[in-house]
Amino acid sequence: MASKYMTGEPYKLQGCRIAFTNWQFVRPGSFAWLDKNGNIMPLTGTIGTEDAVFKGTDLAFGVRLKAEKAIMPDEPVLIPDSSFEKFVDIHTVINVDSVFRAWGTCTLKDGNVFSSYYESDDGWHWERPDVGMIEYQGKRSNNFIESFQGTVFYDSSGSVEEKYKAIGEFIFTEDDFEKYCQERPRDFDPISLRYDLKEKGDTAWICGAKGWVSPDGFRWNAIDTPLVVTHTDTQIVCYYDMFLKKYVAYFRDWNAVPRAENYHNPDKLPWKRAGRRSIGRAETDNFRAFPLPELMLESGPDVSPTEVLYTNCKTIFPGTYNQHLMFPTLWNMADDTTTVRVASSSDGKVWHLFLNGPVFKTADFGKWNGGAVFSHPNLLELPDGNFVLPYTGYDVPHKYPRGQWRYAVGYSMWPKGRLVALEAREKGEFATIAVIPPSEKIILNAVTKRAGFIQVEAARLNGTPIQGREFSNSVPCVGDCYKKLVVWKSHDNLGLDKNEPVILRFRLNKAAIYFIDFV
Numbered sequence: 001m002a003s004k005y006m007t008g009e010p011y012k013l014q015g016c017r018i019a020f021t022n023w024q025f026v027r028p029g030s031f032a033w034l035d036k037n038g039n040i041m042p043l044t045g046t047i048g049t050e051d052a053v054f055k056g057t058d059l060a061f062g063v064r065l066k067a068e069k070a071i072m073p074d075e076p077v078l079i080p081d082s083s084f085e086k087f088v089d090i091h092t093v094i095n096v097d098s099v100f101r102a103w104g105t106c107t108l109k110d111g112n113v114f115s116s117y118y119e120s121d122d123g124w125h126w127e128r129p130d131v132g133m134i135e136y137q138g139k140r141s142n143n144f145i146e147s148f149q150g151t152v153f154y155d156s157s158g159s160v161e162e163k164y165k166a167i168g169e170f171i172f173t174e175d176d177f178e179k180y181c182q183e184r185p186r187d188f189d190p191i192s193l194r195y196d197l198k199e200k201g202d203t204a205w206i207c208g209a210k211g212w213v214s215p216d217g218f219r220w221n222a223i224d225t226p227l228v229v230t231h232t233d234t235q236i237v238c239y240y241d242m243f244l245k246k247y248v249a250y251f252r253d254w255n256a257v258p259r260a261e262n263y264h265n266p267d268k269l270p271w272k273r274a275g276r277r278s279i280g281r282a283e284t285d286n287f288r289a290f291p292l293p294e295l296m297l298e299s300g301p302d303v304s305p306t307e308v309l310y311t312n313c314k315t316i317f318p319g320t321y322n323q324h325l326m327f328p329t330l331w332n333m334a335d336d337t338t339t340v341r342v343a344s345s346s347d348g349k350v351w352h353l354f355l356n357g358p359v360f361k362t363a364d365f366g367k368w369n370g371g372a373v374f375s376h377p378n379l380l381e382l383p384d385g386n387f388v389l390p391y392t393g394y395d396v397p398h399k400y401p402r403g404q405w406r407y408a409v410g411y412s413m414w415p416k417g418r419l420v421a422l423e424a425r426e427k428g429e430f431a432t433i434a435v436i437p438p439s440e441k442i443i444l445n446a447v448t449k450r451a452g453f454i455q456v457e458a459a460r461l462n463g464t465p466i467q468g469r470e471f472s473n474s475v476p477c478v479g480d481c482y483k484k485l486v487v488w489k490s491h492d493n494l495g496l497d498k499n500e501p502v503i504l505r506f507r508l509n510k511a512a513i514y515f516i517d518f519v
Contacts (some may be wrong), residue, residue, distance in 0.1 A: 010434040010461060010501035014243065014321035018432065019515040020065065021323060021344040022352065027431045027503070029059035057463070062428030063508065066355040066421045067342045068414060072363060076393070076408035078118065078126050084108055089408045090118065091235075092152040092374055093390050100380065101217065102126070103152045103166075103392075104409075112136070114144040117218065123382040131218055148212040148220040151377060153239045154288075162213040167249060167285060169233040172226055173263065177206045180226050188229035189292055191256055191271055209251065210289060230288040233312040237377050239382065241348070243322055248348060249305035250314040250326075251293045253280030269339070271439045277308035279328065281349065297343065299353045306334040310398075311374055313340075313389075318381035318417070319517070324348045327359070327375040327389055336397040338362060340371045340412070342420070354420070360412040362393075368408055369393025371400065375412070379419075385482070387414040389470045416482050417445060417514060424508035434461050434501040437518045440493040441448035442504070445514040446481040452510030453478050456486050458494050459503040466495050471507060483517075 011025075015356030018025050020244040033041045033052040041052055080088050090104035100123045106116040109376030114134060120126045134144035150168020156166065172180075181188070191413055194205035208229040212220045231254055313327040324345040328517050339358035345351045363370045371394040379389050388411040395406045422430070446454055453476040457467035465471075473488040485492060494502055506513065 010436050013325075013435050013438060013518070015319050016438050017317070017319035017323075017515055018405040018435070019317040019320060019323050019420070020513060021317060021325060021420045022065065022346055023324070023489045024346040024430050025435075026060055026422070027433055029056055029431070031056040031059065033507065058431040058503075058505070060428075060430035062426060063422055063424050065354070066423050066512075067356055067359050068418055068421060069358075070360040070389070070412035070413055070414055072360055072369070072410065075410075076368065077124065077390070077411050080408075081128075084110075087407055088116065088409065089392055089407065090390050092378070093123075093148070093376070093380060094152065094154055094378055096154055096379060103145075103217065115147045115149075115220075117143050117145050123380055123383070123388060133218055145218045146220045148214075148222070150210075150212070151235065151237050151415040152217065153237075155240045155241070157240050157245070158213075161215045162287075162402075163215040164216070164217045165238065167209055167227065167236050167238045168211040168212075169236060170208055170226070172206040172208055172210075174206065176226065177223070177229065180229055183225075184289070187289075187292060189231055191254065192229050193277075194229040194231075201312045207233060209236055209249070209290065213287075225288065227288065230280075230292055232280075232293070235313065235374075235376070237312055237314040240312070241283070241322075243411045244283065247284050247287050247290075248281065248283045249290055249293070250312045251280045251282065252311070253278045253295050254300050255295055259401060277310055277331070279309050279312045279326075279351075296349060297326070297353075297489045299330075300353070302353060302355055303330060304332065304334070307332045310338070312484055314379055315373040315378040315389075317419075317515075318379060318387065319515075322346075322348075324350065324351075325379060327379070328353075329374045330358075332400055336446075338374065338398055338401050340373060340375050340391070344420070360391075367397075367405065368395050371396040371405075371412055372391055373410075381417060385416050387419055388412065418447070419514065421512035422515055423512040424510065426510065428508045428511075429506065430508075431459075431503055431505040434503045436499055436501050437494060437496065439518045440496065441519050442494070443517040443519055444477055444481050444484045444486060445517070446477060446484065447512050447514075448481070449479055449510040452508075454481065454509075454511045454513065455507040457505040457507075459505060461501045461503065463503065466502075469495060471505070474505050 056098045086109045087107040090102045093102045100120040102118040107113050118126045128143035130141050132140045148166050150166045192207040208226040211223040211227045214220045232251040234252050241248050253279045254275040256271045278298040281296045282290045282293040284290045293424040307330045309328045310331040311329045326343040339361040342359050343351045346367045373391050373393050375391045393410045455474040457471045458466045468491050475487045
């Protein structure tokens with residue numbers, strides 16, 4: 001049976017940007033063993049290897065990927081209104097029609113807690129729109145909205161009544177579970193049935209995910225049945241994948257394994273003592289029914305044995321649709337500290353943590369964000385060009401007694417969008433996978449050190465340089481090359497025919513490239 005789509009070059013860009021968050025857009029290159037006349041030597045035969053000469057084509061060298069550390073502004077980005085608000089929190093921020101929209105919770109000084117909504121034109125200055133929905137102290141002039149929980153996403157494929165969707169953790173009753181099992185008897189994880197907690201409450205705890213839908217992000221309708229019964233809590237992130245045409249969700253998961261069958265007293269050794277918090281993924285074409293998530297990222301040999309993946313913060317690189325990122329918060333049980341790493345994926349299924357450590361962590365103990373930090377979707381590109389990621393900062397460690405805790409919303413920031421670099425500390429070269437560019441000009445976001453430079457060559461799909469766009473005609477990019485138009489001696493465009501693919505070759509010396517925009 002033929003595949004529903006073809007693979008290989010040229011790639012169609014999902015957006016107008018190539019970000020170097022992994023090797024997805026970097027050519028692996030090719031090579032051959034040649035004889036003295038330059039002919040390719042066969043693998044079989046009688047020709048001796050003493051005559052063979054190795055020749056590589058577009059083999060990258062001298063370059064590496066490096067995640068940059070974030071800057072953390074000293075003050076929160078959203079300050080409670082001192083007249084009646086005690087705490088404000090944001091769980092999701094998305095950009096819809098050039099307006100930054102945020103959903104969270106507002107805890108009032110009188111103890112009331114409401115779901116709340118915020119807006120911003122620039123991502124820095126947040127307003128509390130008068131939604132006029134929820135009455136409080138005899139008035140509806142506030143930013144409170146109908147109650148829901150979890151993270152929000154905009155569903156471009158959804159009906160008018162379900163353009164906004166939310167997904168969050170939920171504790172279901174035994175009646176809920178029985179109804180669920182009548183329709184989906186195999187779609188539950190046994191560890192989600194927390195009967196060990198029944199003594200602490202009136203009913204058993206049955207963990208799972210619940211969904212909400214909304215036409216406008218203000219009026220929310222709960223989906224009656226569980227989306228899936230699995231042991232998940234804290235942050236669940238979902239989006240509609242336009243390429244897969246499916247809903248994809250990332251869950252708190254556990255890498256617990258089956259207990260020995262010949263042990264007959266299971267209640268004495270709870271599974272949570274052995275399982276580590278991890279991240280799972282599930283996809284479906286029906287938002288109301290997810291399969292059980294499959295484990296796709298866990299604590300590996302690059303972290304300590306006491307560190308676990310607490311939240312996932314799945315997002316995408318701004319300006320793209322399929323260049324996937326995560327900012328998982330790692331909680332270290334050895335000292336109750338939290339740090340945030342970055343992971344990337346080319347398909348949303350296979351993930352890799354960057355090896356150069358956390359991109360941000362708690363501030364000095366004693367500050368408003370000196371106890372714990374937990375990142376929230378989404379990574380945003382602001383009108384000023386900076387990238388920011390929302391997070392909640394706490395003044396006490398994660399598991400510290402919370403009677404007097406304080407928390408607020410902050411930003412981790414990468415100025416000029418310089419989040420992940422493809423870097424050559426000395427000399428380096430690489431070439432991109434062939435893409436069909438959406439436009440004829442390219443702009444770099446790059447930096448070179450003193451005496452460093454970047455040169456660019458544009459080539460056709462067969463590897464032949466485009467006339468006038470060879471390295472010999474490239475005008476070097478030097479210094480702070482933010483939004484730097486790539487030019488050659490007589491050209492400032494790629495010189496391609498319509499829908500013709502292009503390969504971009506780069507020579508770097510003491511330089512770092514962050515992303516390429518087609519304009």
